[in-house]
Amino acid sequence: MKLSTLFAGFVACLLSDATATALTYQLSAHERACFYAQTKKEGEKVAFYFAVQSGGAFDVDYAVQGPGHRVIMEGEKERQGDFVFTANQVGEYSFCFDNSMSTFADKFVDFEISVEGESKAQLPSKKGSSPEQTSILEESVFKISGQLSTISRNQSTSAPARTETSALFTARRSALSISA
Incomplete structure (x- = not known):
């Protein structure tokens, strides 16, 4: 079930007209889930937002890593976060949520990842x-x-x-x- 939900979210991102799409993910107890964004040039701004909507104490651990597994930011037992940072290296950045502290509670996490300069959908122009x-x-x-x-x-x-x-x-x- 989770794999099909993740696949549907991935397809929705590819077909979306927006540069970033807020997604909701069900993070099971003891689970660590990561999502990825690619930067194409140094100096691009990367925005990362999350909020725990339900489950347990409404908190989650998170970590953002850059190319070479370099830690950009991390936090423990956070309810929400809204960050913007400059990508100093070209490559893949990971955005991970960790619910290993929970013994039984699944959590629903809304999140959004956006990279400056991502191609935007073009509106059709009127003749x-x-x-x-x-x-x-x-x-x-x-x-x-x-x-x-x-x-x-x-x-x-x-x-x-x-x-x-x-x-x-x-x-x-x-x-x-x-x-x-």
Whole structure:
């Protein structure tokens, strides 16, 4: 089942009109899963975003490695991250999530990986329109898309935090009423 889901996600990325596609991955207990991006020249910006949407304590370990397995960044028990770094080497970069600390809880992780300079899908141009008009429209569409993506991320990551805070508050109130 997981292999077919991963394959479907890969095909969706290839056929997508966007330069980056946010994906959701089910990370099983004790599992380490890696995803890859290729840089074609030095100095390209690479953006990496993730947020744990459900499972356990809503946390995951992560590691980003560059060519030659050089560690770019890593973290433990993180709920979310939003990073941009400069690729100092051409090659393959790995983005790994590790749930080995969990004994039973699967986690659903939303993530997005984007490399500066990736080819963007071209909008069809209307006959008689100038290239300047088309490029201005394209730029506006991509800006709006990015802003909507940011809004969506913020909404989806704040809901689990509100739920957890509410549950913690209720548990503390119950504990105080029992001890009183």
